[in-house]
Amino acid sequence: MNSITVENRGKSPLDFFQPLSVVNANGDVMLPEGDDFMRADFSRVGPDLVIETSGGAPYLIADYFMSETPPALVSADGAVFNAALVTALAGPIAPGQVAQLGPNAAASPQAVGLGQPIGQVSEASGSVMVTHPDGTQATLVTGGQIFQGDVLQTGAKASVSLVFADDTVFSLAEDARMVMDEMVYDPDTQTGIFKTQVVSGVFSFVSGQVAKTAPDGMIVSTPTTTIGIRGSTAMANAAGEGLQSTITLVPDVDGNVGELSISTRAGTQVLNQPNASTTVFSAFAPPSQVVFLSPQEVQKNFGATFTTLTKAVAKQAKVKAVEAQGRAENAQNEAKVAKVEAEKAKEEVSKAEGAASEAEAKAEAAQAEAEAAKAELEAAKAEGNEEAIAAAAAKLAAAEAKVDQALAQVEVAKAEVQKAAEVAAKAGAEATKAVATAEKAQAQAEQAQQFSSLASTASKAQEQAFEAEKQAQEEVEQKAAADGAKDGTDGTTKGADSADPTITVTVEEPEPDPIPEIILAPTPVIVVVPVTTTTTTTTDDEKTTTTTSSETNPSYSGLFTGTTGITATLHNALSSTSGQYEIVATVTGSGISDTYNNVKSFTASAGDDTITLTGLTMTSLNVGSGQDLIYVDSTTRVTTISNSQPNTNYLMTKGTENFGNMNLSGTTFSGLFHVYLNLDYVGSATTANISTTTLTVSSSTSFDTSNTIDFGTGTTTGIITSDDGMNLTNVTMTAVDQIILDSSSNTAGATLTLGAQTLPTNLTITGSGDDFIQMAGTTLDLATQSTTVTGISKIVGTAGNDTLTVNQGDLSSGMTLDGGSGSDTLTTPDATLNLSGMTVSNFEFITTSNGTGTTFTGTSGNDVFTSGSGADVFVFAATAAANGNDTLYNFTAGSDKINVDAFATGLSMTQITGNVTITAGTVYYYFNNMLANAADSSQGVIDAINNAAVITDAAATAMLVISDDNSTAVYEWKGNGGFDEATGDTFTLMGTLSSAISATGDVIVTNLA
Incomplete structure (x- = not known):
């Protein structure tokens, strides 16, 4: 918007303006001939409207804005500027200041009341200005925001492409002006309104979601036409009354053809075929009949804007x-x-x-x-034995209570x-x-x-x-x-028009050029050393350098020196002009800010660098010795990421509030790195309402010592996943909710390697059924932090003395627990440790840390149990074949128990003859039916023991479970003062089992399961 200064030297300010007051029968203000009002600047001076054209004194319409409904302006050739358009072009009463509007602008226009942005600049070239509804003017650059009510204007040799909220893509060529009248879009229903006026210039667009909702959803107006759009790609030029405006429909990039409705005050023409075109000269005459442009005519008329448009569409796609x-x-x-x-x-x-x-x-x-007790009572009644009747009645009452409870x-x-x-x-x-x-x-x-x-x-x-x-x-x-x-003419040929020429273009691919070396000095100057066919251009302020190469698939390696720090954007989106692929670097501030395409390797400065990686596959990234920030998207892959000590570096996801997935498959870290997902580098958590965030790794991902993976403290579920295993030995994990091994396609199974680190609280480790957990440290605690393990077939220890702590819920039938070599301990804080149906090997000790007691159920192997400080229970399996030769340490008489309820009635046991030696520190268990005909008394037990065992150490201790035909009792037997015979005072009745054990012969069984 131009600024007008009036210097009064004895004249009225109005003397400097050409007043306009002529109106027609409709009350419209008539504009004079001879000036190009389509490209004029409109502004307010108090209540007055001032119009400045390219020649002569400015025009003034006094008190134009005093009217509740200001009049339209009509040019001599009939072009109409309605009041809304004039108001938009003139701006507000108190216009704002001029600023640069880009992604790094110091203050957002939103802050001054412009509302939510409706679009963004995909690419801007040359001078592109925007005037916001509050009067603020800005130079638009790539990434700048567009708001409702904005007036956009391109200068000579300038162009701009815009992407709107509904995915509409709009392109303006040079010397064009557009007013964003209205843009409303609801992404949930994909409905809205898109209305804009192109006052002058060549433009093109690809319609978005709004154009699909209703015939009048998207409307583009020009001085002479109104264009209704239904899912179309179109190109046109906006010209004034009496001048030619051409509107052409072309196929979308996927081949679809939409529909355009071009209307004037005198008629409507519909375009719905590829390259269909119509011409308008006046708002008061109907559009011409449909003609079809050749590809060459399309390029000749609209090639520049169409190129800008398709680049924006490709970028958005x-x-x-x-x-x-x-x-x-x-x-x-x-x-x-x-x-x-x-x-x-x-x-x-x-x-x-x-x-x-x-x-x-x-x-x-x-x-x-209960039925047996009832029969026993009936029998006692029949005998008339009162004592037996009372005992039987009590037994029946207890049995019936047990039935009710059951x-x-x-x-x-x-x-x-x-x-x-x-x-x-x-x-x-x-x-x-x-x-x-x-x-x-x-x-x-x-x-x-x-x-x-x-x-x-x-x-x-x-x-x-x-x-x-x-x-x-x-x-x-x-x-x-x-x-x-040759003939002395001006080179023109008179006569009839010839047919459209046919042009054949043959493009030969050149041999790839060597990779150019790019060296950036520590000061804000870029030194580019090209190798082959290159051109270098530098602006006057030496802020931008562009290097082009004739390679068709260039690969660049960047090396930065100095200590001031850089900001670099690396991506794989190549831009090409006539086969020349460009690499663009821009210097700003005291450091360096650069953008590089298709980068394979990159070495940053010794300062604090900020690096963004988009869609890259890189061999190496060395971020130097500063505290560096690296942002990556989910498609980027880097083989080696390294830094120099001592500073910590931050690898973060690229996206809104640092949210997004990350893929580190095949990446090797060297140096101190924090991997942050849903966090910024100071540890602030994202507020993004996202259900899950995933970090993908592989068996070839290698973390360095002291690496950290942190998903933040929000509600998002943090997942680390791999298809072929992962090694997290040296990793500190924070807010990791799940580790998923999906090796369903890998018959060998995937391996999760964990060190001695403390695992995150409530972590779930999930395998596909054939996966392993490999201990890399001497301790692995899957219990204290409430870790849940499912789908894991094997947990394997190291060659050292390992301790594996598990919950009963982490174990499943068929699982293998292998302690490896060394003296290994399997322990649990749970009230139950059931190892039946599992393979437990190379664990020298099976212990409990539960102070209130644990129920042990062993395997079919030779288990070694160590009782804890509580009252523990040792359970025999339901079949003799499931029991090995087990050893129990630290058994405490009177508190620890043996549970043999699992034995079925009628179980067959093999008779064992001869004495059994009981040595110090060991405990043996005897299932014995030698008292089938003996009284249920201590003396009967003593006699049986003395016939079955010999004490060789006074400190020896044994537990005997003895079954006879009357009842089953549990006794404790202790060696007494060097005597090799059991005496009555060494027996203590510990309790009576709920049911008798039936056996076919005498037996001594040394197993516990």
Whole structure:
């Protein structure tokens, strides 16, 4: 907006203006002939409207803005400027200041009341100005924001491409002006309104979601036409009354053809075929009949703006493809989690059903016991023995109480089954939904990638076609000039128009040039050393240097020196002009800010650097010795990331509030790095409402000592996942919720290697059924931090003296626990440690740290149990074949118990003859039926023991479980003062088992399971 200064030297200020007051019959103000009002500057001076054209004194319409409905302005040739357009072009009463509007602008225009942005600059070239509704003017650069009510104007040789909230892409060529009248979009319903006026210049657009909702959803107006859009790609020029405006419809990048409705006050023309075109000369005359432009005519008329447009479409498509792939990865991980939860819920149902079956079996046994007690009572009554009757009655009452208790347990167990089934059904439905969502997201990601590929191809093809047309036009002009020089004419040919020429362009791919070396000095000056076909241009202030190379697939290595720090953006989006691929570096401030394409290796400065990686596959990134910030997107892969001591570096996800997935598959770290997801480098958590964030690693990912992985303290679920295993030995993990090993396609299984680090609270480790956990340190605690382990087939120790701490819930039937060599300990804080159905090897000690007691159930191997300080219970398996030759340490008489209830009635035991030697520090268990005909008394037990065992050490201790035909009792036997015979005072009755053990012969069994 121009500034007007009036210097009063004895004249009225109005003497410096040409007043306009002529109105027509409609009350419109008539503009004089001879001036180009389409490109004029409109401004306010108090209540007056001032119009400045390229020649002569400015025009003034006094008190124009005093009217509630200001009049329209009508040019001599009939072009109409309605009041809304005039008001938008003139701006507010108190205009703001001029600023530069880009992604790094110091203050956001939002802060001054412009509302939410409706779009963003995809690319700006040359002088592109915007006037906001509050009067603030700004120079638009790439990344700048667009607001409703903005007036955009391009200068000579300038252009701009815009991407709006509904994915509409708009391009303006040089000397163009556009007013953003209205843009409203609801992404949830994908509905809205898009209305804009192009006052002058060549423009093109690809319509977005709004144009798909209704016939009048998207409207583009020019001085002579109104264009209605339905899913179209179009090109046009906006000209005034009496001048030619051409509107052309072309196919979208995917080949689809939309529809345009071009209306004037006198009629409407519809375009719905490829390259269909119509011409308008007046708002008061209908559009011309439809004609079809040749490809050469399209390039000649609209090549520049169409090239800008297709580049913006390709750029936006790539962004959308990356976003879609990120959503697909999130959905896939959520589906994995949901399936794991569903499987866990099914396992809970199975457990509940097993518990219910066990409760029903106990109830049936209790009922049988009650029936037996009832029969015993009837027999006692028949004999008339009062003492026997009383004893039998008491036994019956106890049995009936036991029946009632057992039946109550059955009901509780059934309720648990129902509850578990409901949870499983819900989890199954959620898993099914998550899988469907993941499949849909993956399909959308594939579609987005396909469209991105199409858009990229179309952009390159358009660029080549436009260059070919320009070259052909130059050749025609050069030939005409040469012919004119020969015959003395100006080179023009009179006569009938010839047919459209056919142009064939052959492009030969050059041999790849060597990689150029790029060296940036520590001061804000860029020194570029090109190797082959290159050109270098530098602006007057030496702030920007562009180097071009004729390589078709260039690969650049950047090396920065100095200590001031840099800001670098590295990506793989190549820009090409006539086959020349560009690398652009821009210097700002005291440091260096650069953008490089297709970078393979990169070495930063010794200062504090900020580096952004987008879509790259790099061999190495060395960030120097400063405290550096590295931002990556989910598609970037770097083979080696290194730094120099002593500073810590931060590797963060690139996205809104530092949120996003990260892929470190195959990456090797060297140096101190914090890997942050959902965090900034000072540790502030994201507020993004995202359900999951995923860090993908592989078996070849190598972390250095003191590396950290941190997902922040928000509600987002943090997942580390790998298809072939991972080594987290040296990693400190914070807010990691899940570690997922998905080795379903790997028959050898995946291995998770963990050191002695403290695991995150409530961590879930999930395998696919054949995966391993490998201990890399001497301790691995899966219990204290409430770690949940599922789908893991084996946990393996080291060659040292290991301690593995587990919860019962981490163990499953068929699992293998291998302590490795050394003296190893398996321990639990749980009240239960059931190792039946598992393979436990190379653990020298199986212990408990539960102070209130643990129930041990061993394996079929030779187990060694160490009792804890509580009252522990040692359980025999239900079959003799499941028991090995086990040893028990630290058994405490009177507190620790042996549970043999699992033995079935009628179990066959093998008779063992001869004496058994009992040595100091060991405990043996005897299942003995030698008292079948003896009295149930201490003396009977003494006699049996003395016939079966010899004491060789006074400190020896043994526990004997002795079954006879009357009852089963548990006794403690201690060696006494060197005597080798058992005496009555060494026996203490510890309790009576709930049911007798039936055996076919005498037996001594030294096993505990």
